[in-house]
Each structure stands twice: as C-alpha cells, then as structure tokens.
Amino acid sequence: MDITGWISDLFGQLGDLLNELFYVILSILPDSPFQGLLEVIPPEVQKLLGYINYVLPISFMVDVFVAWTIAISFYYAYMVALRWLKAVN
Numbered sequence: 001m002d003i004t005g006w007i008s009d010l011f012g013q014l015g016d017l018l019n020e021l022f023y024v025i026l027s028i029l030p031d032s033p034f035q036g037l038l039e040v041i042p043p044e045v046q047k048l049l050g051y052i053n054y055v056l057p058i059s060f061m062v063d064v065f066v067a068w069t070i071a072i073s074f075y076y077a078y079m080v081a082l083r084w085l086k087a088v089n
C-alpha cells in the first residue's frame with residue numbers, strides 16, 4: 001500500500017470516529033422543548049405562518065439577530081478582559 005492509501009484510510013477512520021462521537025453527544029442532549037409547540041398551534045395558523053415566512057423571512061432574521069448578539073457579546077467580553085489587564089482605558 002502506498003502512502004496516499006494509508007493517509008486516506010487514516011482520515012476515513014478519523015472521520016468515522018468523529019461521526020460516532022457526534023452521535024454519542026447528540027444522544028446525550030435532551031430533545032428540543034419547542035417540538036410540542038407546533039402541535040398546539042392550529043393548522044390554519046401554521047399555514048398562515050408559512051405564508052408570512054415566505055414574504056418576511058423571520059427565521060433568517062432570528063438567525064442574523066442571534067449571530068449579531070453573539071458577536072457583540074464576544075466584543076464586550078474581550079473589552080472587559082482587556083480592561084482587567086489594564087490594556088485599554
């Protein structure tokens with residue numbers, strides 16, 4: 001076997017190991033608490049929400065807001081750390 005086949009096998013086994021680890025971690029985590037929420041909403045309202053999401057992409061807006069909030073929180077955490085180190089006034 002040449003070196004490329006050996007490296008390919010190594011990365012294949014490493015990928016399989018990471019997949020197994022990922023599935024173990026996911027099996028430990030609890031189910032989403034929001035799964036039962038859609039069962040409470042009547043089908044007519046669910047259909048209406050689908051139309052609203054087609055015109056106004058609320059899920060995308062929430063994703064962007066969450067990403068922005070995480071970025072701002074990292075910025076403030078970084079600034080607090082720098083102030084503790086007296087690197088910034």
